[in-house]
Amino acid sequence: MELGELTTxxxxxxxxxxxxxxxxxxxxxxxxxxxWAIEARGRTD
Structure with missing residues (x-):
């Protein structure tokens, strides 16, 4: 895999x-x- 390569x-x-x-x-x-911003980044509740 190369840097910037598209993956699924x-x-x-x-x-x-x-x-x-x-x-x-x-x-x-x-x-x-x-x-998309992930607003729940790092939350566990």
Whole structure:
């Protein structure tokens, strides 16, 4: 894998995975269509 290479991740359960990141980059095909801020970053409650 090279730096910047596009990957697809399939996670079995998103709740504990989502809050590990500050932002999610949403892509459709080769186009970046949005960047979502993860407001619950680091929360466990």
């Amino acid at each position: 991740w399939m996670v079995p359960h998103c709740d504990p995975t989502m809050n590990l990141y500050d932002h999610y980059h949403c892509v459709r095909g080769d186009d970046l269509v949005d960047i």
